Amino acid sequence: MKFSEVISKHPSTVRGMGFMLLSALCVSVMGGMVRHVSSDVHVFVIAFFRTLFGLLVFTPLVMKTGLLYFKTKKIGLHALRGFLNSGALLLMFFAFSASPLAKVMALRFTGPLFGALLAVIILHEVIRARRISALIIGFFGALIILRPGIIELDPGGVAVLAAAFIWASVTIVVKLLTQTESNATITIYAAIFTIPVTLAVALPFWQTPTWEQFAWLFGLGAIGSISHWSRAQAARDADLTAIMPMDFSVLIWAALIGYFVFGEIPDIWVWVGAFMIFAATSYIAYRERKTKTVAADKNKPPTKAD
Numbered sequence: 001m002k003f004s005e006v007i008s009k010h011p012s013t014v015r016g017m018g019f020m021l022l023s024a025l026c027v028s029v030m031g032g033m034v035r036h037v038s039s040d041v042h043v044f045v046i047a048f049f050r051t052l053f054g055l056l057v058f059t060p061l062v063m064k065t066g067l068l069y070f071k072t073k074k075i076g077l078h079a080l081r082g083f084l085n086s087g088a089l090l091l092m093f094f095a096f097s098a099s100p101l102a103k104v105m106a107l108r109f110t111g112p113l114f115g116a117l118l119a120v121i122i123l124h125e126v127i128r129a130r131r132i133s134a135l136i137i138g139f140f141g142a143l144i145i146l147r148p149g150i151i152e153l154d155p156g157g158v159a160v161l162a163a164a165f166i167w168a169s170v171t172i173v174v175k176l177l178t179q180t181e182s183n184a185t186i187t188i189y190a191a192i193f194t195i196p197v198t199l200a201v202a203l204p205f206w207q208t209p210t211w212e213q214f215a216w217l218f219g220l221g222a223i224g225s226i227s228h229w230s231r232a233q234a235a236r237d238a239d240l241t242a243i244m245p246m247d248f249s250v251l252i253w254a255a256l257i258g259y260f261v262f263g264e265i266p267d268i269w270v271w272v273g274a275f276m277i278f279a280a281t282s283y284i285a286y287r288e289r290k291t292k293t294v295a296a297d298k299n300k301p302p303t304k305a306d
Contacts, residue, residue, distance in 0.1 A: 016238025019230040020246035026227035028253035031096045031104060032261055033220045038097035041213055042205035046220070047093045048198040049209070051086075053221025054228075055191035058184065069184045074177060078186075081173045082193020084166050089194065090201060091163035099156030101258040102266035105251045106145055106274035107160040112281040113138040114168035122172065131287055134280040141276030144269050174232070183232040187225060244285050248278050 030050075037046055058069075072078060095104045113135055119125040146157050177186050209217060234243045251274055258264035 013238040013242050016234040016236070016243050017246050019234035019237065020243040021249055023227045023230035023234060024247055024250035025253055026223045026230065028101070028105065028250050028257055030220055030223050030227065031101050031254060032257040033216060033223070034093050034096040035101065035262060037213060037216050037220070038093075041207060041209055041217075042202070043093040043097045044090060044198070044202040044205050045207060045209075046217065047090050048195070048202040049214075049217040050093075050221045050224050051089070051191050051194040051198050053218045054225040055188065055195065055221075056218075057222045057225045058188055058191075069182060069188055072181060072185060072189065074181065075189075077173055077177055078189035079193050081170055081177065081186075082190055083197060084170045084173065085190055086194045086197035086201075088163040088166040088170065090198065091159040091166070095156040095159040095163065097156075098159070099154055100264045100266060100270075101254040101262070102251060102264065102274075103145060103154070103157060103270050104160050105254040106266075106270050106277065107142060107157055108164060108250070109247075109274060109277040109281055110138065110142050110161060111164040111167050111171070112284060113277070114165045115171050116284050118168050118172060131284055134283045134287075138277045138280030141273040141280065143273075144276065145273035147269065178232065178236065183229050183236070186232060187228050190228070191225075244282050248274075 034043065034046055092104075092108075116127070116131065116135060120127050142161065146154060174186065234246075251271075255266055258266065
């Protein structure tokens with residue numbers, strides 16, 4: 001099938017893939033910006049301004065629509081998402097400042113693996129041998145990247161794994177929110193509840209940025225918000241099996257930024273581990289989609305053709 005035919009027959013899927021590519025690019029650029037600014041500004045201060053300026057990006061939208069995007073019946077879920085998001089953000093920003101970008105992005109792929117585990121523990125989903133094998137392969141890929149006992153344990157790498165686990169929890173909350181809330185509402189409330197938490201953590205390390213640093217921080221906040229919005233839109237437009245491969249491009253972007261901007265060259269084990277993790281998460285996404293499709297077919301009312 002030609003690409004033009006795919007677009008005409010599945011426009012929402014192609015649109016979702018495009019949004020995921022945009023989100024991956026924004027995440028990589030944001031990581032590079034954090035690495036650059038963290039040489040002069042503490043990462044916790046950067047995290048606070050990222051959430052503050054991320055919210056300010058939506059100011060024109062709020063002025064245009066009034067309080068429309070503030071209307072919600074799930075304020076508790078928004079608060080929980082904001083608290084969890086704060087912890088993950090702080091850990092990830094620390095990782096950006098402490099580890100090579102490609103390594104951070106590779107370990108970031110463990111998020112869906114933790115998500116699958118949490119679905120079993122919290123949602124009591126049934127997990128069978130093939131998914132268990134995928135989880136084992138994925139986590140083994142993370143061990144290949146970190147290689148504990150062989151090389152010195154990287155604090156940034158450990159921070160990424162912790163952030164990935166928290167973001168897996170956030171994903172479950174966001175999935176519940178997307179049932180009734182718009183992308184803008186979810187993103188705005190995430191910033192509202194994240195700002196006070198990151199400010200409290202940043203205060204002991206406070207330093208007022210220069211005007212040049214403010215410009216970097218504003219750009220960082222804007223790009224971060226675009227990434228969140230694009231990822232949420234991608235999930236709305238297409239199945240996970242369609243958009244997941246696009247997310248792997250974040251490793252390519254991170255490797256390019258790390259090499260050309262910071263002179264970082266990821267070793268072969270980062271790529272090997274990243275491929276294992278990504279293959280495992282892609283397979284889990286495929287199995288979840290297949291399971292849902294079978295369940296939907298069973299519940300579908302019979303037609304005349306049946």
